[in-house]
Amino acid sequence: MANGGPVEHGFPHLETVRAAVTALYRRLSYDTVHRFEASVVPADVAFCDGDDLHLGVQRVARELVRHYRLPDARMIVAFREMEHAANVELTAGPEYFVELNDRFRTHRRDIGAALAHEVMHVYLHRLGLSFPGTRDNEILTDTAATYLGAGWLLLDAYREDGASSQKLGYLTPEEFGYVLAKRSLVFGEDPSVWFTSAQAYTAYGRGLERARRDERQPPLSAAGWAGRRRYARERRLARERGSAGGAEGPYVFVADPPGSLRVTFPCPTCHQRIRVPVRGRVRARCGLCRTVLECDT
Numbered sequence: 001m002a003n004g005g006p007v008e009h010g011f012p013h014l015e016t017v018r019a020a021v022t023a024l025y026r027r028l029s030y031d032t033v034h035r036f037e038a039s040v041v042p043a044d045v046a047f048c049d050g051d052d053l054h055l056g057v058q059r060v061a062r063e064l065v066r067h068y069r070l071p072d073a074r075m076i077v078a079f080r081e082m083e084h085a086a087n088v089e090l091t092a093g094p095e096y097f098v099e100l101n102d103r104f105r106t107h108r109r110d111i112g113a114a115l116a117h118e119v120m121h122v123y124l125h126r127l128g129l130s131f132p133g134t135r136d137n138e139i140l141t142d143t144a145a146t147y148l149g150a151g152w153l154l155l156d157a158y159r160e161d162g163a164s165s166q167k168l169g170y171l172t173p174e175e176f177g178y179v180l181a182k183r184s185l186v187f188g189e190d191p192s193v194w195f196t197s198a199q200a201y202t203a204y205g206r207g208l209e210r211a212r213r214d215e216r217q218p219p220l221s222a223a224g225w226a227g228r229r230r231y232a233r234e235r236r237l238a239r240e241r242g243s244a245g246g247a248e249g250p251y252v253f254v255a256d257p258p259g260s261l262r263v264t265f266p267c268p269t270c271h272q273r274i275r276v277p278v279r280g281r282v283r284a285r286c287g288l289c290r291t292v293l294e295c296d297t
Contacts, residue, residue: 007160007167010174011210013139017175018271020131020143021182025270025288027129033289037187039149040067042194045112053105060112061098064119067150073122075115079105085168088118090125109196113157113168116150117141138170146171146179152191155180155200173199177207185211186269186289214268218251221281221294228296235263235278235297253278263297 025033044063047056054077061075077098085104089097098118104111120141124130129144131137145151155176157168167173180191181204192204216222218231231251238253238261251265254275261278270289276282278297285292 007158007165008172010172011178013171013175014178014210016131016136016139017143017171017179018266020140021147021179022271022288023129023131023140024144024147025272027127030288030290033148034187035069036148037189039152039189039191039194040064040112040116045153047108047111049108051108053108056108057100057111057115061115061119064112064115064150068119068123068148070119070123070126073119073126075119075122077115086114086118088121090121093122093126096122107166110153110157110166110168113153116145116153117169120145120148120150135170142169142171142176143179146176147183149183151176152180152194155191155203156195156197158199158203159197160199173203174206174210177204178210179207180204181208181211182269184208185215214266217265217268219263219265219276219295219297220268221296223296235261267291267293 040063045060047060057077058075061077065071065073065075072094074095075098076095077100079100079102081102082099085101087099098115100111100114104114124141124144129140131140142151142154145154154169155173157166158173158176159166169176171179184190192201195201195204216224216227218227223231235253251263254262254264256262256275262275263278264273264275266272267274267286267289269291270286272286272288274284274286274293276284276295276297280297282295282297283292284295
């Protein structure tokens, strides 16, 4: 939790974020991911200053348990002084003890954001899905919470001005925006209508721009002129070599079988690598997220 300190920006964790999206689709399946087509809405996690603190926090926790479809999980929430925003004790359940930073006693509007991350820890724990190392596992948790419809709360908790700053989660604001944009492009949902933080709008816009760039990488037909020209040069070199070859971009040419050239590239939706023959216009379908891709190979 950045609280008054510097906030990291940009996309330093992008490869881990993309790996997290792939892992979600592999572990949950296309059908399960699409059960989360509706996000948590503000009214369900609203927390007014006049609400009883403990009753209110339990209500918000129950709503997130419901959203993540953990009907037999119960969150016991308490407050204490601590360095981080929150912590959850991962046990066999069905009761899980969540501790929130004492500052949330007076910053109640962000309690939903903190709980969105902690309840997702429980969800992933029950799935048996994790990444090695604390940093990567926390990035997985932020990414999963955001892609499955509760992470817009984490981005909306980001506020920064000349005198103070606040950010929850391990992703940068722009990376939260990127994952939200990925979700938006799949489900046709615009999360920006729920933002109360002006900085969240900006971060989402930058994330959306980066997400759309994924859809304009060769060999996708939507690639721009410069990308297509670079791709054609790499393709020619690969044919001259007659064997596997690298590329300047995310695509790689492979001789498979010998004498037959193929190109592999990441799906712009789930980032699983796809392999298609190099033979002009090709329509490919990702076997993981079922996205249909128009390619010019």
